[in-house]
Amino acid sequence: MVEQDAPVALVTGAARGIGKGVAASLLRAGWSVAITDIDEAAGQAAAEELARHCGAAGRVEFICMDVADETSVMACLERIEEDFGRLDGLVNNAGIADPDNGPIEQLSLEAWNRLLGTNLTGAFLVSKHALGLLREASGAIVNIASTRALQSEANTEAYAASKGGLVALTHALAVSLGSAVRVNAVSPGWIDTRDTQQQRTDPLRAVDHQQHAVGRVGQPADIGALVVFLLGPGAAFITGQNLVADGGMTRQMIYVE
Numbered sequence: 001m002v003e004q005d006a007p008v009a010l011v012t013g014a015a016r017g018i019g020k021g022v023a024a025s026l027l028r029a030g031w032s033v034a035i036t037d038i039d040e041a042a043g044q045a046a047a048e049e050l051a052r053h054c055g056a057a058g059r060v061e062f063i064c065m066d067v068a069d070e071t072s073v074m075a076c077l078e079r080i081e082e083d084f085g086r087l088d089g090l091v092n093n094a095g096i097a098d099p100d101n102g103p104i105e106q107l108s109l110e111a112w113n114r115l116l117g118t119n120l121t122g123a124f125l126v127s128k129h130a131l132g133l134l135r136e137a138s139g140a141i142v143n144i145a146s147t148r149a150l151q152s153e154a155n156t157e158a159y160a161a162s163k164g165g166l167v168a169l170t171h172a173l174a175v176s177l178g179s180a181v182r183v184n185a186v187s188p189g190w191i192d193t194r195d196t197q198q199q200r201t202d203p204l205r206a207v208d209h210q211q212h213a214v215g216r217v218g219q220p221a222d223i224g225a226l227v228v229f230l231l232g233p234g235a236a237f238i239t240g241q242n243l244v245a246d247g248g249m250t251r252q253m254i255y256v257e
Contacts, residue, residue: 077130
């Protein structure tokens with residue numbers, strides 16, 4: 001076990017996208033971060049990149065983990081205790097990101113269970129096995145939900161249900177854990193998680209940005225900044241909440257002409 005002064009966060013599903021952006025924000029804020037992902041090659045590459053560009057204050061370590069596999073989750077938390085000696089924050093970000101499941105009549109039980117098992121049960125399992133360390137640190141949990149917990153497109157039943165369940169799990173855990181561990185959710189809207197090459201070859205259009213009251217599509221750093229706040233002492237009086245970070249998109253009425 002290695003004791004250290006910097007607070008330690010676990011960010012699941014952090015090989016790319018929002019999870020990677022959250023890890024970068026935490027590192028820049030002085031945290032040490034354990035990032036996990038089921039994709040070992042991408043996760044290791046992300047950890048190396050984060051260490052080069054964001055790791056001046058804290059350290060970053062990659063651990064391969066499948067959030068839907070309880071044995072894998074338990075092994076990951078044991079390693080965090082061995083390598084870091086503490087856990088101050090948990091960000092349940094891992095999930096299957098594609099919301100379109102096709103017509104409900106064609107949605108198989110296997111596909112439904114796979115998505116719910118990753119997006120919702122995964123957050124339950126990681127929270128369950130992280131609680132011992134989080135209680136010791138009077139830590140906090142942030143669940144990454146989605147505005148799709150509040151509104152839907154057609155043919156997104158499984159994804160919407162998983163994110164709606166995650167919001168409900170958030171306030172249930174917050175009440176159960178009380179002052180021991182705070183629990184909140186962040187529901188991102190449209191966040192541009194494409195890599196640089198994709199952004200160059202398929203740039204966002206003006207109309208994409210105009211759908212947002214703030215005038216632009218979101219970036220992973222927008223979610224990262226909010227997560228840093230919710231895990232920190234400035235959010236000590238906030239628990240059980242779902243904070244929507246969507247640039248005002250769900251508040252702006254849009255008429256199709």
